Amino acid sequence: MNTTCTIALLALSLVPAPTPAAAAPPAAAAVQLAPGDLTWMPAPPVLPKGVQLAVLSGNPFAEGFTTLRLKIPPHTMLAPHWHPTAEGFTVLQGTFHIGMGDQVDKAAAKALPAMSYASLPAMHHHYAYTADEGVVIDLSFYGPFQIHYVHPADDPSQVAATKP
Known part of the structure; x- marks a missing residue:
């Protein structure tokens, strides 16, 4: 073996071995859910009464990406609000009717029928409502979930807290 090859082999032997795969962050678990696999529960009190949710992936109360399925009853209003992170549904x-701004203006809202998609940036003021039929949406966001009502009196959890 010539001197150049010996030096190259010696240099390669001094390079640290790659870090084992265990040092990488753990991969997310695969999720496959049929409709009957979903566990429905009442939404937190910051959402209107009657809204139900099922967690499809992630943890809505922890940092990280989450997808929820929401059942929203007929004649439900999500008053003007915003979130600190972007959302898509x-x-x-x-x-599902959605409008932009600090005041509900049903004439300016857009009706999104089944198979529609919306993406809203962080801190974007918007409102949404259902009409005579209930709505089911898949909602994705980076958690933890937070909703801030433009008008604090519109927060359903505050309204519920003041009733006897």
Whole structure:
């Protein structure tokens, strides 16, 4: 073996071995859910009464990416609000109405029928509502979930707290 090859082999032997795969962050678990696999529960009190949710992936109360399925009853108003992170949703069933701004203006809202998608940037003021039919959406966001009502009196958890 010539001197150049010996020096190259010696240099390679001094390079540290790659870090084992265990040092990498753990991969997210695969998720496959049929409709019957979903566990429905009442939404937190910061959402209107009657809204139900099922966690599809992630943990809505922890940092990280989460997808929820929401069932929103007929004639439900999500008053003007914003979130500190971006969100996206797909309408699976019904027609969901969404508008932008600090005041509800149903004439300016857009009707999103089933198979529609919306993406809203962080801190974007918006409102949403259902009409005569219930709506089912898949909602994705980076958690933990937070909702800030533009008008604090619109927060359903505050309204519920003041009732006897």
